[in-house]
Amino acid sequence: MSSKDIFHCEENDDEVIYYDGLKEAFIGLGHQQFKGPYAIYDREKAIEIIARDFYKEKKKEYNFDDMDAETRLNVVQAVGDEAYEEAMEYFEYNTEGAWMGDRTPIFVIMKDLLTPIEPIEED
Known part of the structure; x- marks a missing residue:
């Protein structure tokens, strides 16, 4: 299902x-x-979605039943880190870096992930 199946814009x-x-x-x-x-997406959330999919695939390569708890934890962390790195690379090249014409979607870095140069005063 695509986002277009769920959201509708009148114009x-x-x-x-x-x-x-x-x-x-x-x-x-x-x-x-x-x-x-333009469709607008949360950049970090998009990377997390891709990383989650990569993680699910990478996890299939291991038999966790044969591992003790500490080894399992170390493998899960390593697989998660590797999946995130690959997702970031994939996203930057194939998603964010893809040009699909004048209506290419926009990816936003959410405000809470930014470090302001000077303090932002709230009203």
Whole structure:
């Protein structure tokens, strides 16, 4: 199921490009003057989704029943780290780095992950 099956935009909906498999990372639609709408995704959440899928596949390579608890924990951590690194590389090249035309989706680094240069005053 793609995000398009779930979300609907009244204007120009047929031109919005959605990523299959990243429904959980979809945060909304954005516009620029005379352009848009664009599907907008949470960048870190998208990477986490890809990493989760990679982790599930990598985990199949191991027989955890034959391992003691400490070994199992070490293997799970190593597999998780490796899956995240591969997901980041995959995302940067195949997802964020893909050009699909004028309506290519946008990935946002969420505010809570940014380090401000100067303090942001809240009203």
